[in-house]
Amino acid sequence: MSDAAVPAESQTPHFKSASARSLPARMMAFFSGTNGLIAKLVLLGGFNALVVWAATVLASHHKWVALLVVALAAAAIDVIYMIPRESLIPAKFLIPGTVFLIAFTVIPIIYTINIAFTNYSTGHILSKNEAIEQINLRSLSQPKNGATYTLSPAHSADGKLVLLLVDDKTKTPYVGTPAGLEQLAASDVTIQQGAITAAAGYKLLEGAALFSLDRELDSYRVPLPGGSAIHPEGADFAVQLKPNKKYDAQTDTFTSTSGTVYRDNGSGSFATDQERALEPGWKTYNGFKQFSKIVTDPLYRRPFLRVLLWTVVFAVSTVLFSFALGLFLAITLQKKFIGQRVYRSLLIIPFAVPAFLTILVWGGLLDQKYGIVNKILPGNIDWLFNPWWARFSVILVSVWLTFPYFFLVCLGALQSIPGELVEAAKVDGAAGWQVFRRITLPLLLISTAPLMIASFAFNFNNFNNVYLLTGGGPSTNDQSVAGATDILISYTYKLAFSAGQGQQYSTAAAISIIIFIIVGTISGIAFWKTKALETLR
DSSP states (O other), rough: OOGHHHHGSSSSOOOOGGGGGGGHHHHHTTTTTHHHHHHHHHHHHHHHHHHHHHHHHHHTOOOOHHHHHHHHHHHHHHHHSSOOOGGGHHHHHEEEEHHHHIIIIIIHHHHHHHHTTTTBBBOOOOOBBHHHHHHHHHHHEEEEEEEEEEEEEEOOSSSSSEEEHHHHHHHEEEEEEETTEOOOGGGEEETTTTTTEETTTTOOOOOOHHHTHHHHTTTTEEGGGGGEEEEOOOSSSSEEEESEEEEEETEEEEEETOOOEEEEOOOSSEEEOOOOOSSSSOOBBBHHHHHHHHOOOOOHHHHHHHHHHHHHHHHHHHHHHHHHHHHHHHHHTOOTTTTHHHHHHHHHHHHHHHHHHHHHHHHHOOTTTOHHHHHHHOOOTTTTSSHHHHHHHHHHHHHHHHHHHHHHHHHHHHHOHHHHHHHHHHHHTTOOOHIIIIIIIHHHHHHHHHHHHHHHHHHHTTTTHHHTTTOSSSOOOOSOOOTTTTTHHHEEEEEEEEOSSSHHHHHHHHHHHHHHHHHHHHHHHHHHHHGGGGGGG
């Protein structure tokens, strides 16, 4: 029989038509060959343009090691994607994930560890050279009978910024430049209301041109004999200032006019023997000082230990209560009854609604004056501003947000327990509680214990629940930024970004490392202990 006699639908084609292919197959077919090569060149071109931009930025900041790493990595990526070898196919798929892993996980970890071993904080952000420059600027003061000037910014004939000045006492006109002060002839200037309004050879700046000079005027100096200089104080006034401290580069010291010597104390500051330090300091490495400060300094040790204890209580309580409530509801709703699916769906709502919205709603519900909770319950409880009730409120809201998760987990785990085991136990005379304690719960923990450990680690760093509900408050009396409900992560945030006691980035980084060690240790021990449950299988 010829092929023509066979019905078309009974013939088995070797290849599907383009319309019958799946979307991934069609995309692979489209990006193969010439189209794939063009797409590859376009993407690599964009990638290399980004690398060139990054290299320019790194070179401008003299980050030569980072520049070398970026260049080598970019060259390796170009080679891997351009060489058509089957042995390189796995690398082509692994590189994007690896790049994001390094950029968003590895580098932040390395940066945090690096900061933890420095004194990086308010007053110690600059480099040493920048700190010396700032101290020189801050040591300027007006000498006795120092001159003041009415200022008119202008451009010289070559377009450079100059200061047209009129001495407020003598009414003598001058032009000030970084080279010095030069008197102008009275016939060459026009003075109205004590200020120069016109000058031969100079173009005065007016209107919008003055508003763009703030930064340039702030650093503009007109040197005078004797070490003093004229400093602009805005766009219409200047004053003669003289430094009361002098830096000696050979001895690396500052000496005040009174003879006090400030030396590098090795901790990022110039200080006297009595530990009076000049501001600002500079960023420098100081080893384990931040870690030892947390242990030895009472201003940090007491709030840290208090916050650590509350963090453990908060995380453990949230997990245990959420698991208990979720398990109770799972057992209750395991049997079929009218409306079972409706009840199950309703219990998922707290898990489906965005957490930050739920927390803000709870904040309104628990408001002492306007909240509906106080209107329903007897008494007038200060849920958010009494230390103990605030802690209870944080745990309550966290349990509300977490129990649907354990409800789903326990519901699935209960359905996987063989019914024959339960029936056999009942035949042997086991009561309901004995069946639950000796069969159901141990088998349930096999699958839920790792999830409980993960939930503990999550709640140990549950910043949103604490900060959005109470802001870490109410405040305490230990002179610390840590409030009554602050957990370690919110305490770390306040140390780094709260302006109350300065921004202590290095201390916050040190506590971040401690948090990692604590969570890792507790989780590791818990996982090790839960291996004993595997023998129940």
